[in-house]
Amino acid sequence: MAGRSLYTVVVADDEEELREAVCTMIPWEDLGFCLIGSASNGLDALQLVEKHGPDLLLTDIRMPFISGIELARQVREVRPATNIAFLSGYDDFQYAKQAIQYNIISYMLKPLTIEGLVEELRGIRQKIDDQFSLFRQAAPPSGGPDQRAAALMPLVLDDYAEPEEEGQTEEYLRQCGLLRGADDRPCYTVMVSTLLDESGTGRTVPSFVASVERLASKYLRSVSFFAAGKVITVLMGNPSDFEEYLHILADEIPQMADRVLGRACRVGISRMVCTPAALHGAYREAMEALRQGDRSEGSAQFIGDLEPAVRGGSLLCKRALDTLDQHYMDSGLSLVSLSGMLDVSPNHLSACIKKYAGETFMNILIRKRMEAARELLEGSDLRVQEIARRCGYTDQHYFSYCFKKYCGESPNAMRRRLHAEKAGEEG
Numbered sequence: 001m002a003g004r005s006l007y008t009v010v011v012a013d014d015e016e017e018l019r020e021a022v023c024t025m026i027p028w029e030d031l032g033f034c035l036i037g038s039a040s041n042g043l044d045a046l047q048l049v050e051k052h053g054p055d056l057l058l059t060d061i062r063m064p065f066i067s068g069i070e071l072a073r074q075v076r077e078v079r080p081a082t083n084i085a086f087l088s089g090y091d092d093f094q095y096a097k098q099a100i101q102y103n104i105i106s107y108m109l110k111p112l113t114i115e116g117l118v119e120e121l122r123g124i125r126q127k128i129d130d131q132f133s134l135f136r137q138a139a140p141p142s143g144g145p146d147q148r149a150a151a152l153m154p155l156v157l158d159d160y161a162e163p164e165e166e167g168q169t170e171e172y173l174r175q176c177g178l179l180r181g182a183d184d185r186p187c188y189t190v191m192v193s194t195l196l197d198e199s200g201t202g203r204t205v206p207s208f209v210a211s212v213e214r215l216a217s218k219y220l221r222s223v224s225f226f227a228a229g230k231v232i233t234v235l236m237g238n239p240s241d242f243e244e245y246l247h248i249l250a251d252e253i254p255q256m257a258d259r260v261l262g263r264a265c266r267v268g269i270s271r272m273v274c275t276p277a278a279l280h281g282a283y284r285e286a287m288e289a290l291r292q293g294d295r296s297e298g299s300a301q302f303i304g305d306l307e308p309a310v311r312g313g314s315l316l317c318k319r320a321l322d323t324l325d326q327h328y329m330d331s332g333l334s335l336v337s338l339s340g341m342l343d344v345s346p347n348h349l350s351a352c353i354k355k356y357a358g359e360t361f362m363n364i365l366i367r368k369r370m371e372a373a374r375e376l377l378e379g380s381d382l383r384v385q386e387i388a389r390r391c392g393y394t395d396q397h398y399f400s401y402c403f404k405k406y407c408g409e410s411p412n413a414m415r416r417r418l419h420a421e422k423a424g425e426e427g
Helices: 016-025 042-052 068-078 090-101 114-137 147-157 163-175 208-219 239-261 276-290 313-327 335-342 346-357 361-379 384-390 396-407 411-426
Strands: 007-012 033-039 056-060 083-088 104-109 187-196 221-227 230-237 264-269 299-302
Touching: 007 016, 007 042, 016 033, 016 114, 033 042, 042 056, 042 068, 042 361, 042 396, 056 068, 068 083, 068 239, 068 335, 083 114, 104 114, 114 208, 114 239, 147 163, 147 221, 147 230, 147 276, 163 276, 187 208, 187 239, 187 276, 208 221, 208 230, 208 239, 230 239, 230 276, 239 264, 239 299, 239 346, 264 276, 276 299, 299 346, 313 335, 313 346, 313 361, 335 346, 335 361, 346 361, 361 384, 361 396, 361 411, 384 396, 384 411, 396 411
Parallel strands: 007 033, 007 056, 056 083, 083 104, 264 299
Antiparallel strands: 187 230, 187 264, 221 230
C-alpha cells in the first residue's frame, strides 16, 4: 500500500462477537483502509460519522435505536461524502434496497466469513478508488459547452431576457433537451462553485465542471459550465426536490473537494426561481452568497442565510438554542426541521452552532434531553417511560441507553440512589 492513501472506516454492529472479529481480524491497512472507530448501535455510529467524517461506514442493517436505513439517511444529511456498506440478513435484502439513494456502495449477506468480507472490501476499495479518480481527473467537455449549457449560458450570465419572450425561451429549451415537454415547468436554482488555493484565492480549473456535474446529477436535474473562473450550475426540480436534496449537494461538493483534491471549495446558492428569465438574477444572488463569510474556508453559503434577521452568527446560534429548548421534547426534531423553523439552510445552521456553541447539534440536543430527564427524575414520580416520552424518546430502551451514557447510571439506578440519599437525610 506504499504511496496510496488509506480510506477511513467506521464499523457498526450490535453483535459484539462479530463486531470485534471484524475490527481485529481484518487486515485493514493491507486492504487500503484505516479503522478509526466502532459502534454497537446506530446512535453511536452516527456520532462517530459526524465527528470523524469517514470514507466508509460498514454497518449492520438491523441496529438498536436507529435502523441501518435510518442511519444511512441521517449520515447522508451530515456527511454525504461517506459511502455506506450494509451487512444484511437474507430477509432484509429487499428492505436494504430502499436505501440505494443513500450512497450505498455494497450489500453483503450474512453469514459472511472473514475471507468473504476481505474480498468484498477489496471490491469496495476499488469502487472508492474509481470515485475519487473520476472526481480528481474529470476532463472538461470536448469542443466547449454542450447544447444545453450553450442555451443556458446567456440566460444566466446576461441580463437581457424579457418576460414576453418567456414562451420562446421555453420552446428553445425544450428543443435543446432541457425541458421534457410543454407541461415541464421546473423551478430553478443557480449554484456557483470555486476551488481555493492556500491563500483563499480562486483557482478553479475547467475540468472541475465535470466533478460538480457528476455530484449534482445524483440529486437534481442539472447543467454545469465554466465561466469567469468558476463552475456555474443550473439546478432544476420541484420545490420538494430542492428542500430535500439541495443542502446535501451543497455539503457534498466541499467535502469531496477537501477529501479528494485537498482543496477548499466555496459554494454560493441562490433562491429558487420559477422561470428561465429569472436565471440572471439568481446567478447574481449565488455570486453574492459566494462572496460572504470566511473566503479561505471551504463551505456552502445560501443567499437566504444572509438576510438581516439571520446574518449574525452568534444571534442565529442563540435563536437556535432557544428554539431547541422549546422543542426538544419533539421526537422528530432534527437539524433539518430546526433550520426550517428558523428559515435558514441546515448547512448554515450547523456551521453557526459548531462555531458559536462549540458542539454539534446532535450533542447539544442529547445534553438538553438528558438534563431535562434528570430534573424529572429528581423532582417527580413519573414513570421512566413517561419521562422518556417527555424528553423526545419514543423508545424507552433508547432513552435509558442515552441516559446511562450521559449520566453514568441508568434512570432507575439514579432514582433509587436519590431516594436513598433523601431517606438518609430525613433519617
